[in-house]
Amino acid sequence: MPRNPRNQIYPAYEDLPAAGRGGLLVRLWRIRTELLLLAGLALFILTLLGATQEGRWAPFILLTSAVSVPAATRIGRNWMAAHFWCVVARHRLQRVCLETTMHTRSGRIPLVLWITPTATGEKALILTRAGICAEEFEAYSEEIAAACWARSANVFRHRRRAQFVIVEIVRRDEVPGVSSPGLDRLYGRRAWISMRPDLEEPPDLRTEVTLPQVS
DSSP, X not given: OOOBTTBXXXXXXXXXXXXXXXXXXXXXXXXXXXXXXXXXXXXXXXXXXXXXXTTOOHHHHHHHHHHHHHHHSHHHHHHHHHHHHHHHHHHHHHHHXXXXXXXXXXXXXXEEEEEEEOSSEEXXXXXXXXXXXXXXXXXTHHHHHHHTTOSEEEEEEEXXXXXXXXXXXXXXXXXXXXXXXXXXXXXXXXXXXXXXXXXXXXXXXXXXXXOOOOO
């Protein structure tokens, strides 16, 4: 039976396996960005408090300028917005895996190894679990797009290592002259196979078709 969002991969007489919470290291890996931000914020606050208590205002001015100046520029705001959507997309991808059949019988979901902004949205590099493949991500591409509040989602599989999958989340049209800063430059396009090959345009039915003559 071909995989698609309406055909479950498990037999009808079996209950779908419940998604598990995963181990401690896995849960920490899923929220690694938030943990790093909290650690950086705590270090920032402690440094400011220590500097002000000792009467040294130079570190206070330098640190506040380092945070406020990028936020006041368009490039800085765009950078922060792009990485904010990367964090959102990673959590939404994990939620799709939990809410669908894209988890193993033991409840493990694929690992989002890395996610980066692109000219049209985000790209996520995913390591699949045993029993999950790129075809299943393609089957749930519409669910992924809806969960990530995006326009569409494209899925690519590595040519030689099928356990690696790229999910491209498309939010907007590509702006001419803007290069993608993400996975395209690191891995290249030749190493990946699209799970949705372009279909040939159907013939124009208004064109006269010459049929072979039967004698």
